[in-house]
Amino acid sequence: MKPFSHINAKTLDEAVSALHSGKSSLIAGGTDLLGTLKDNILPEYPATVVNLKSVPGLDYIREEGGTLKIGALARLADIAENPAVTEKYTALAQAAKAVATPHLRDMGTIGGTISQLPRCWYFRKPDNRFPCLRKGGSECFAILGDNRYHSAFGGAKICDTPCTRECPNSTDIPGYFAKLREGDWDAAAQIFLKRHPLPMITGRICAHPCQKGCNRNQTDKSVATNCVERTLGDYILENADKYYAPPAAETGKSVAIVGSGPAGLSAAYFMRKAGNKVTVFDVKPEAGGMLMYAIPAYRLPKDLVRRVIDIYKKMGVEFRLGIKVGTDVMPEELERSYDSVLYATGTWKRPVMGLSGEELTVFGLDFLVEIKEWMNGKLGQEVFVMGGGNVAMDVAMSAKRLGAKKVTLACLESREKMPASPEEIERAEAEGIIIMPGWGLSKVVEENGVVKGMEIKRCLNTIDASGNFNPQYDENDKKIIEAENIMLATGQRVDLSYFGEKYEIQLNRRGFLDIDAATGMTSRKGIFGAGDAVRPGLAIAAIAAGRRAAAGMNTYLGVPNTAVTAAPGPLTFDAEGVTATEPLVLRELSVEKRRIDLEDSTSATREEALAETRRCMNCGCHAIHPSDVAPALIALNARIVTSRRTVDAEDFFAVKVASNTVLDADEIITEIQVPAPAAGSKSAYMKFAFRKSIDFPVVGCAVVTGSSPRIALGAVATSPIRAAKAEKLIAGKVIDETLAEAAGAAAVEDARPLRATKYKVQIAKTLVKRTLLSLK
Known part of the structure; x- marks a missing residue:
């Protein structure tokens, strides 16, 4: 066991303060946390253990004003033997008594048992050999592994997959x-x-x-x-x-979007859905930006893009095409005419590399945009392409399909680090493209202004010791690739010259629009930026940026954003x-x-x-909550009082990373409150367990009968659950064998068992029946 500090808290405030300090954990009953400390099952090891049992006055059991109040440090053994609990709140007494051995009941507290860690082989495996979701990993190993003790009612989303x-x-x-x-x-x-x-x-x-x-x-x-x-x-x-219907109501606000690529179209959709009047400006004769002009038709048919634009028009989005901002319309004019403006222009500008003979090369993006002009045979028999991304693959394959006999593609990166997707690289090779990873440009080989090829040199590394992009070359390892046309697809630059010198807007050190990360607003009030104009990247990243910018613009305009x-x-x-x-x-x-x-x-x-x-594992957590007391509290409609709030028991057992409750890291349970049972109602708790010496429930069931019956199941799901369909079935009826059996079937109607948890469904069904019949 690793060393740790230990604090005997004298007051709740002292305990909360200790938890505020950092890597601290509470101990009340002792067994769960001591096991954690001994086995080191969590990646975050507590540096300090705060003993809560040293706080006086939290171990009471009393009735006040028709409510049973139990201090968080009340022992389970005392609860199980308390006459008032046994007589009026029978399910709670039975559940407290059902907690494992007399020794554990004598040690355990009610606050400790309802906040204990999940019961899961993978979570509790020593030495953190299984980095599951609950331990900050990415996977629930129960989905494809041993899952016999896990949930039979689906998993819980405890974090993004x-x-x-x-x-x-x-x-x-x-x-x-x-x-x-x-x-x-x-x-x-x-x-x-x-x-x-x-x-x-x-x-x-x-x-x-x-x-x-x-x-x-x-x-x-x-x-x-x-x-x-x-x-x-x-x-x-x-x-x-x-899905693209016009908004039900108009906001009266108008916005201009400059650029009709993925970022602009994304923003236009969300802004129009919110009810704003949206006008999209683009310099090209057709809308779609890079989607229309830079992506080959064999990957994205142009008619499909046109269909999307037509749908937008039906939504009420207006497109003003062939309009060049900075010439046909000035930024100042847009700012005056619209309530807000978004700049989402693409990276259409060619970067200057300083390469000898660079003026004789072709900009890869220009080649893709002007593809029809290259169909007249001017491409030549041999083409050299420089670049390792998907654009470079598009250039190379387009050249090949236009008739080039030999297309060679070189890039700085190694094969494993090429930015293009593996699928696109494989596709290019299948079409006969020669790919040469680990080579950089040296100089264009030419005779009297006519391209003859490209001299390349071996690239040893693309990143220097400081982690910056700074290619290192072997100047003694060079070769010449013969080619009639050289196409450079090594990146593009954004052209923001349309702002002009008089229009003051902040750019970052890389020459892109400088925006507030949270809102997307630029240094000018009401002017926003998104997509390549802010940060070049994948189309999906531009779409995300457009959505975020739309949310920022709506907030600026006072227009409600739809919750996601x-x-x-x-x-x-x-x-x-x-x-x-x-x-x-x-x-x-x-x-x-x-x-x-x-x-x-x-x-x-x-x-x-x-x-x-169906191949998707829907990667949630399938570990169960092991507390016997939890379903009894839910059935009894109890409330959990903490150092910060009061929570209904039904809402308390929420699943999150490394926890089975809604408790924050510095939040402490102080009291459990159970309302007096309704006249004529009865309650009971039963469990099924395999190992009597340990006695964790395989299935637990708590029932309250009467005018408003409640049935709660434990250890069958990621948190204790209400059997609402069974409750509805028995409401206002006299329990008999037939009704109890029907209630059991209704209780498990929504079960979604794993391969090895189907047996839990049958046990739960039977346990509901037996618990109900025990109250006849």
């Missing part, structure tokens, strides 16, 4: 997957659209970093989120009138579906049939997408 954390937009992927598994495409769409209005686009083009975070990568292969998102996006597009909440209810998954190891793969054209203007892949059917959602 790794897929959601990896998504720049924090999309609730498990939430909408769960609705799809239920067959509710509308609910899935609503969950998705709360954060992201363009799934039909990102389902096709997003690099989907969420899949890198998927816990399935630890055992087999990630869930194919991109395939499911694409099919859901197509469904939303087919039902656009429902997670899907309610227990987390469930398909016990059979999670055993499938191979992910969904889209149907694609063969390499021979791929063209520059035809989409490569076909969306999965809804049936295929549904099957893939």
Whole structure:
């Protein structure tokens, strides 16, 4: 056992103050925390143990004004033997007596037993060998591992799952997957659209970093989120009138958005949904920004982008195209004419590299924008592309599809560190692109202004000792790649020259708009920034930035923002579906049939997408709350008083990281209050356990009969639960064998057992019946 400080608190204030100080833990009964200290099961080891049992006056049991009041330090043994508790609050007395051995009951306190840690093999494994969700990890190992003692009613969402954390937009992927598994495409769409209005686009083009975070990568292969998102996006597009309807009411506020790429379109959607008048300005003749002009049609069909723009127009979004801010309309004019302005322009500007012969090269983005002009044969037989991202892959594959016989792509990074997605790299190689990782540019090889090739040199490292991007080269290791055209896809720059010198707006040291991180507002009041104009990145990051900017603009305008909440209810998954190891793969054209203007892949059917959602583990925690007393308090409609608030027992047992209650780190239980039972009501508690020497419940059941019956089950779910359907069934009726059996069946109607917890459902069903019959 590691050394720790020990404090015998003399008052509650002293205990709270000690908890405020940092890594401290309370001890009341002793067994749970001592086990933690001995086995070191948690990554955060307490430096100080605060003994609460030394605080006087917290061990009382008394009735006052029709309410039973029990001090948090009252021993379970005393509660079990108290005449008033035994006679009037029988379920509580029976539950207190049911807590393991007489020795533990004599040590244990009521405050300690209801706030104890979860009962889970993986959580309590010594030496932290299983970094589960409750210990700050990313996975509940019970989903695919031994789960016989875990929840039979679904899991609990105690933190964002790794897929959601990896998504720049924090999309609730498990939430909408769960609705799809239920067959509710509308609910899935609503969950998705709360954060992201363009799934039909990102389902096709997003690099989907969420899949890198998927816990399935630890055992087999990630869930194919991109395939499911694409099919859901197509469904939303087919039902656009429902999901992109004009707002029910207008706010009277008007906003201008400069830029119609992913950030601008995202902001326009959320601003219009809120009821604002939205006008989008763009210099191009068609809206869509990079989506329309920079992404090849074989990845994102142009007609699909046009359909999205048409849907926006039906929502009431106005597009003013071919308008150049800074020339056709000035920033000052926009600021005067609209209540708020958002700048969300893209990175269309070519960076200057200082390379010898750079003027003879082609900017990769210009090549993609002007792709039709390259169809007349001027591309040449050999093309060299520099860059390791997805844009570089697009340039290389587009060149190949336009007829180049040989396309060579080089990049500074090693193969493992290339910024392009593995799928795009594999696709490029399948089409014959020669990829050379670990090489940098030296100089353009030319004769009388005619490109002959590119001299490259070995890149030893892209990062220096300080962690900064500072490529180091071997000047003695060089080679020449013959080429008729050299295309540079090594990055783009944002062009903010439209502001002019007189329009004072703060830029950061990198030359991007400097915004408030929380609101998206620039240094000018009412002027906001998002997307590449603030920080270049993935389309999904731009969409997230557009949504955040819209929220900031609404706040600035005094327009309410719609709350974004997670899907309610227990987390469930398909016990059979999670055993499938191979992910969904889209149907694609063969390499021979791929063209520059035809989409490569076909969306999965809804049936295929549904099957893939069944592979999702819906990574919540499935550990159960082990307290016998907890369901008795819920059935008796008790209240928990803390050093800070009073909480209904039914709301007290909320699950969060490393905890089974709503208690904050410096919050202490002081008293339990149980209202006097209604006239004619009776209560009882029963449990089923395997190991009498330890006697943790496999299932616990507390029942209160009478005019307003209450039934609570413990150890079957992540927190004690009310059996509402069973309560409704028995209300106002005389309990007999038939009714008790029906109530048992109703109590487990919503069970969603794991592979090995089906037996708990039968036990719970029987236990409800027996507990009810014990009160006849």
